[in-house]
Structure formats: structure tokens, C-alpha cells
Amino acid sequence: MTELTELRGKEEEERIREHLRKCGNNQKSFVSSEPLFIPTAERRLTEIDALFISSSGIFIIESKHMTGTVSGKAGDRLWTKTGDGHVISFTNPVQQNRKHLGAAADYFQVNTNLCKSIIVFNDECDLQNAETGYGALLVKTSNLEKTIEQLHTEEKIPDELLTELIRKAEKLPSGKKATEQHLSEIKETKQRRRSDKKRGR
Numbered sequence: 001m002t003e004l005t006e007l008r009g010k011e012e013e014e015r016i017r018e019h020l021r022k023c024g025n026n027q028k029s030f031v032s033s034e035p036l037f038i039p040t041a042e043r044r045l046t047e048i049d050a051l052f053i054s055s056s057g058i059f060i061i062e063s064k065h066m067t068g069t070v071s072g073k074a075g076d077r078l079w080t081k082t083g084d085g086h087v088i089s090f091t092n093p094v095q096q097n098r099k100h101l102g103a104a105a106d107y108f109q110v111n112t113n114l115c116k117s118i119i120v121f122n123d124e125c126d127l128q129n130a131e132t133g134y135g136a137l138l139v140k141t142s143n144l145e146k147t148i149e150q151l152h153t154e155e156k157i158p159d160e161l162l163t164e165l166i167r168k169a170e171k172l173p174s175g176k177k178a179t180e181q182h183l184s185e186i187k188e189t190k191q192r193r194r195s196d197k198k199r200g201r
Helices: 003-023 093-108 141-151 159-170 175-198
Strands: 036-039 045-048 050-054 057-064 068-072 078-083 086-091 115-121 125-130 137-140
Touching: 003 050, 003 057, 003 141, 036 093, 036 175, 045 057, 045 093, 045 175, 050 159, 057 093, 057 141, 086 093, 093 115, 093 159, 115 141, 125 137, 137 141
Parallel strands: 057 115, 068 125, 115 137
Antiparallel strands: 036 045, 050 057, 068 078, 078 086
16 A cells, blocks of 8 residues: 555545534534554454444444445455556455454444444445445445434434443544554464465465
């Protein structure tokens, strides 16, 4: 990933958080100010790009900043992005955010039906060939507010529990130290997989 691509990705994440803040304007809610890291059952950290919590649920946001045509199905291991004569493969975001959702449900100690997976692509993407599943939603950045507002038709979380969820969210690790730990864990996992492959496991 180039520095310019990384910068644009961060700008896109900030636009997403701006939309989330508007969704939470008139109600008790939590919006992450930067990417957060949720501990998994394996005592590792998994990164979520944005988190929004309200009386309607816990919304786990995965941001994808790219242009071109995105293709893939919920069960595929990899999706592709086609544009400018190039085809690039990337991790299936539906599966990726499904893991994030599971980690969030465990951390907050709630049923997964209180959590919603939303994958947000920037507006320049063509999503006609992308198929979602597992209850996840695929939206473009400009449609995020409207999508969440449509999900705000039912209060699923009582006030006392909402207060507790927000308290837990505020304790989630973020920033440079958590990022470095997360990257170190990814590197360790890749090295272990390469080692296992050489051993024929």
C-alpha cells in the first residue's frame, strides 16, 4: 500500500465517522474517533475501522477505499477489483467483518443479533457484481447515513445496557501502540503458516 493510498483510506474512514456522528446527533450513542482493536478469543487484537453503538444495536463498519468494479460472493475467500486494466484481489470483506462482528459480540457479551455488519465502499466503486451474505450490508459512503437511519426503527438495547456498552467501547485499545501490536500478531501468524507449510502440515 502506497502512502497516498493509505492517506486516502484514512480520509475515507473519517468521512464515514462524520456520517456516523450525524446518525448519533439526537440520541445517546458512541462513535469511534479512530480505528479500534477488539480482543479475540485467542487473546489477539482484530481491527475495526469504525464502531457505532446506539439503542438500535452495535454497528461494525469495515471501510474499503478503492475505485473500479468490485466482484465477489459471500462464500468466496477473495474478491477482486477491476479497473485501469488491472485486476487486484483482496480479502472477502463480508467474511472479514463477520469475524469482527463475532469478536465484538464476545467482547460486549451480547447476542450476535444485536450486532450489524456494514461494509462501506467509496462512491466511485461499482458494486453490481458484489454479493453479500450472513446479514451483512454493502453500501457506499454517501448512503451510510440513510442505511443506519432505516435500521433505527426499533430500540433493541435498553438504556442501562447501552450505558454499559458505551463504557466498554471507550476502553477499547486504539492508537500507535495497539496498531503495532496488531501488525506484530499478523506477521507472527504469517510466519507460523509459512513454517507449517514447509513442514507439510
